[in-house]
Amino acid sequence: MTVTLPAFVTALTQRLLLFALLWWLLTDGQHEAALFGAPFVLSAAVLSTVTRFRGQVLSASLWPARPLALMRLIGFFLWHSLRGGLDVTLRAFRRPLPLKPDLIDYPLRLPPGPTPILMASLVSLMPGTLAVICEGRLRVHVLDRHSDWYRDLERLEQRIGDVYHIDRAQWNDVPNHSDHN
Amino acid sequence: MDQPTFGLILNLISTLLACGGALFFIAGTVGLLRLPDLYSRLHALTKADNLGLGLIMLAVLPQAPDLFFALKMLLLWVLVMIAGATGAHLIAKRAVRGDGEDIL
Incomplete structure (x- = not known):
């Protein structure tokens, strides 16, 4: 390019x-x-x-297209980061430690570019999840693999897509590495 | 409501928020010490400390002398949040690749 x-x-x-x-x-x-x-x-x-x-696909603009969707994303994020802090605090003080950690692949549907980076940054502040982008894939470390982290991630991804005007129909379909059970 | 009572209530709110913030910082440190592996420790550090800083920032807001100061506090929180998330991402990325030295 x-x-x-x-x-x-x-x-x-x-x-x-x-x-x-x-x-x-x-x-x-x-x-x-x-x-x-x-x-x-x-x-x-x-x-x-x-x-x-550098080597970026410039498909999505960096500037949010929809202010209203951005406000909803910020609200969603603030609420969930409050939950995230409380969750990890309660876990840290329990004995024995209530942990069932796991490292899973999240089948990312957002197109390559700035949005997966934003997603990864926000995921790390949500309850029980920590994101790593590695070789183009989003890997998520979860504290408790039986919690409802998958639903939260899907909702976060949808809200980021809304902010950047990314149609659900245009989303990448990459179901080939969805071992999230 | 008269002026001294209002000031007292503001001070009370600030004190409560600051204590809450300190509690989350302690929780982040306890998590760092107690949790068993690198990833779980990163969970504790990023999330608890971010919430702790948010609460302390909210505690300082009622004491802000002007709007400029209040905006600066908000900005600090956002910047520390970005730095925290980025730092956690970089550390976790090295751990996933397994090319760090003595990562656990």
Whole structure:
């Protein structure tokens, strides 16, 4: 895939502005801090842009298409991360430890690109699941293989698909490694 | 409701939230020590600490002097959440590949 220079420059400028704004917010706009932060803003922006264009399928846009669906995803995520924290807290204090851990393959239906990364990041903060993307597959470590983690993952995947306007009909059909029982 | 009572209630809410946050940080550490393997420990660290930080952030919000400060608190929480999820992902990825040194 060839990357056009204007696209690269646009992406780099967006990131420079965003990271500079973040640094400015975090340091209350102090001048001394700006001097210290500048190299990090620059290197973060360059690294982020290079990663964005390196071997990625640019099918899905990075920017959410539906604000309402995004709000629903955030609500869903906040509620489940609260549940996730409570769940692991209760497990940590029990004796004996209530664990039936397992490492399973989740048949991801989202198309390649930024959405599986978002999915993996959110999955790790949901109750009892920890995600790893390995060789294009989403592998999930579950604390209790008998819990209803599979339903939660499916709902999360649907909500991410909704945010990015990804039609259920266009989803990848990869049922060949669905050993999730 | 008069001013001192309102302030007292805000302080009470902040104290309760901060105590709750501290509890989750302790739980994350207990989980790190007690849970048997790398993945389970990552579960405890990412989830409990994220919730703990969220509660402490909420505890600080009523004490915020201005909106800018409140926004900064929210931003910190989001950034730490992203960093936590990414770090956990990288550690788990190395463990899945089995190319880490002394991972357990």
